[in-house]
Amino acid sequence: MKKMESDFSKKTHIKLFVKTNSPKTEIIGYNEAKKGYKINVKAQPIEGKANIEIIKHFRKKYKLSVEIISGSTSKEKLLKILS
Template structure:
């Protein structure tokens, strides 16, 4: 399933995520198999881009790489772009981080 969520593009690696805001802590949840997205929980509220900034900062810490929101800036369902990692690198990191794997 994770291979369907992590995709290669000309610009880098794309990951489909679903964000829950106002969480108790920042964390990667499980894979939502129905939506084919990785659940991300963020403490920030979705006000004035605070949650998006928190997502990018949180994921940057996990992937040790620049993170850009490729689509879904005003939605809970987003696609993030990691320009300087390989798909294998990302899948390996996610397998360590995701709770349902």
């Protein structure tokens, strides 16, 4: 796990591997083999709460507007950076 979030602004898409019910929401690393970021999410995966928390996390911490374009009901998600 080498890369971290420093290069998000240079990307158009971000692949995530999500672990829900965590103590806090944070990106914990990068998986070189799978080419995606591991993220812990505090929310439970009920009624889209974890997805909403991921979107809010990217908006607040990285000042990025994102949308989930695949994996809305999966632990593996693909985000599209809108701005």
